[in-house]
Amino acid sequence: MTETKAAPPPPKRPRPRLDAINRPFWTGGAEGKLYITHCGDCGEWTHPPREFCRHCQSENVAPEAVPGTGVIDTLTVNHQPWMPGLPVPFVIARVKLDGAPGVILTTNVVGSPVDEVDFDDRVRVTFEEQDGIWFPLFEKEA
Amino acid sequence: MALKHEAYITGIGQSEVGVRLARSPMGITMDAIKAAMADAGLTFDQIDGVATYPGRMAGFLGFSPIGVDEVIETCGIKARWHMGGGEIPAQLSAIAEAADAIRNGHARHVICFRTVYEAAAMSRPEEFPPVRREFVEGSSQWTAPYFAISAACWVAHYAMRQMKRNGMTREQLAQIALNANRNALDNPNARAITKKPLTLDEYMEARLITTPFCLYDCDRFSDASTVLILSAGDALDEVKTTPIRVAASAGSVHRYSWDQPDYMASYATGPDLWAQTDYKPKDVGTVQFYDGFAFFPISWLEALGFCDIGAGHEFIDGGKRIARDGDLPLNTAGGQLGAGRLHGFGFAYEAALQLRGDAGERQIPGDPKVAVATSGGGPLAAALLLARD
Numbered sequence: 036m037t038e039t040k041a042a043p044p045p046p047k048r049p050r051p052r053l054d055a056i057n058r059p060f061w062t063g064g065a066e067g068k069l070y071i072t073h074c075g076d077c078g079e080w081t082h083p084p085r086e087f088c089r090h091c092q093s094e095n096v097a098p099e100a101v102p103g104t105g106v107i108d109t110l111t112v113n114h115q116p117w118m119p120g121l122p123v124p125f126v127i128a129r130v131k132l133d134g135a136p137g138v139i140l141t142t143n144v145v146g147s148p149v150d151e152v153d154f155d156d157r158v159r160v161t162f163e164e165q166d167g168i169w170f171p172l173f174e175k176e177a
Numbered sequence: 178m179a180l181k182h183e184a185y186i187t188g189i190g191q192s193e194v195g196v197r198l199a200r201s202p203m204g205i206t207m208d209a210i211k212a213a214m215a216d217a218g219l220t221f222d223q224i225d226g227v228a229t230y231p232g233r234m235a236g237f238l239g240f241s242p243i244g245v246d247e248v249i250e251t252c253g254i255k256a257r258w259h260m261g262g263g264e265i266p267a268q269l270s271a272i273a274e275a276a277d278a279i280r281n282g283h284a285r286h287v288i289c290f291r292t293v294y295e296a297a298a299m300s301r302p303e304e305f306p307p308v309r310r311e312f313v314e315g316s317s318q319w320t321a322p323y324f325a326i327s328a329a330c331w332v333a334h335y336a337m338r339q340m341k342r343n344g345m346t347r348e349q350l351a352q353i354a355l356n357a358n359r360n361a362l363d364n365p366n367a368r369a370i371t372k373k374p375l376t377l378d379e380y381m382e383a384r385l386i387t388t389p390f391c392l393y394d395c396d397r398f399s400d401a402s403t404v405l406i407l408s409a410g411d412a413l414d415e416v417k418t419t420p421i422r423v424a425a426s427a428g429s430v431h432r433y434s435w436d437q438p439d440y441m442a443s444y445a446t447g448p449d450l451w452a453q454t455d456y457k458p459k460d461v462g463t464v465q466f467y468d469g470f471a472f473f474p475i476s477w478l479e480a481l482g483f484c485d486i487g488a489g490h491e492f493i494d495g496g497k498r499i500a501r502d503g504d505l506p507l508n509t510a511g512g513q514l515g516a517g518r519l520h521g522f523g524f525a526y527e528a529a530l531q532l533r534g535d536a537g538e539r540q541i542p543g544d545p546k547v548a549v550a551t552s553g554g555g556p557l558a559a560a561l562l563l564a565r566d
Contacts, residue, residue: 048322048324049312049313049321049322050313051322052311052312052313057318082437083319110334110337111330111333111334111337112385112387112388113324114384114385114386114387118326127330129334129436138437139436139437140319140436141320141325141435141436143324154337
């Protein structure tokens with residue numbers, strides 16, 4: 036019988052510190068919503084969220100729910116375990132969001148083998164909760 | 178002909194480049210400073226400016242262990258101008274700003290330095306405790322939660338697009354690492370980083386980091402200090418070297434983000450560099466492009482107009498065009514992939530050495546008179562046009 040070292044448990048996701056500006060984005064998943072900062076004056080979208088619209092500098096900005104669908108703009112299949120116990124490989128993608136032109140999210144595409152995820156795939160948000168943060172992940176649309 | 182209101186590189190120096198060096202951060206910094214001072218033939222009473230990037234970072238000492246203040250004090254410099262900061266376009270912007278200060282009369286001779294100590298610091302955690310943070314802050318909160326923790330992942334997104342949309346192959350990308358390896362083998366100060374030739378087969382079989390990057394596409398933590406001394410055009414009679422003019426510089430960014438723009442900041446910086454000079458890409462004898470990850474030099478070739486956007490991987494022509502005997506020699510000292518993560522300053526050092534004709538065994542033919550050195554990727558971008566004119 037050979038001695039085996041117990042594998043470390045998978046690491047938790049590094050988590051952001053919540054503040055007034057980023058809270059809607061990171062907690063919207065509690066109500067199943069993906070919130071992006073939207074300008075009530077010019078109608079444009081600002082991401083990452085800011086206190087001012089980055090297009091017209093209005094303070095009349097508020098989080099607005101987007102459909103939660105989008106398309107894969109680019110992706111990388113990550114093989115390096117950056118933290119002890121991190122399961123690899125996995126997909127890190129950039130997703131262009133429907134309904135919020137110009138906004139891209141870096142995210143993980145989950146629920147499919149890594150070699151079945153490709154550029155231009157249609158994806159839909161799915162939330163993973165950890166310690167009060169609802170991380171928006173994406174899976175391929177059926 | 179020296180131009181009075183211009184700035185020139187007049188001294189260059191580099192410490193031993195190592196992995197887990199025992200010598201202290203100030204020790205290697207002074208090694209590089211003294212080498213550059215001896216090269217220029219200057220004494221400290223002639224120095225009146227100091228610049229660095231990004232300045233001493235207390236929570237991240239391996240990345241930047243030495244600040245401008247320590248150099249001013251250690252060397253007894255009576256400074257009329259100094260700067261050390263990270264909120265500038267990229268690493269080489271410290272040199273660009275020193276050149277601007279000289280042109281504006283704020284200094285005559287400026288020591289520009291960059292010391293890195295990442296390998297040694299990691300190996301001596303009791304002396305350089307790694308920072309453990311409960312939260313991810315700032316821009317990394319948009320990537321780190323997805324285990325996109327290294328810049329390798331962020332740059333891979335641009336490199337993968339080049340493969341999927343523009344047809345780049347891994348064999349084409351490999352030429353950056355293979356070229357770096359060949360050149361590093363002729364660089365005596367790269368021995369700690371590059372010990373033997375790399376073959377395409379070894380590259381193709383290497384461990385993947387994040388597609389398309391394998392181990393050989395990522396630079397490696399190193400310990401080193403690199404120094405360039407810049408001097409005013411009306412102070413060149415005080416130095417003994419062939420002066421290399423900082424003919425233009427640029428550092429432009431349109432989106433301060435790794436993941437929102439379609440193109441990295443280099444693509445705004447390239448045209449802005451040429452807008453300031455009568456030189457054209459065809460005048461350039463060698464390019465020294467930041468290669469923290471292997472896709473960066475390909476993107477800089479496109480950004481600076483050496484080829485069309487999306488065609489950088491074809492332009493390098495299987496590595497022939499960028500070899501030391503090619504039309505446009507790239508990273509002739511081995512770059513960061515072959516000669517260590519000097520964090521930008523190594524590219525300006527090597528450009529100056531080649532333009533002087535002092536690169537020894539790795540000197541490129543053709544009496545090069547103009548070079549471009551760059552640093553940065555993603556939202557960071559700085560380019561210097563250097564000329565022996």
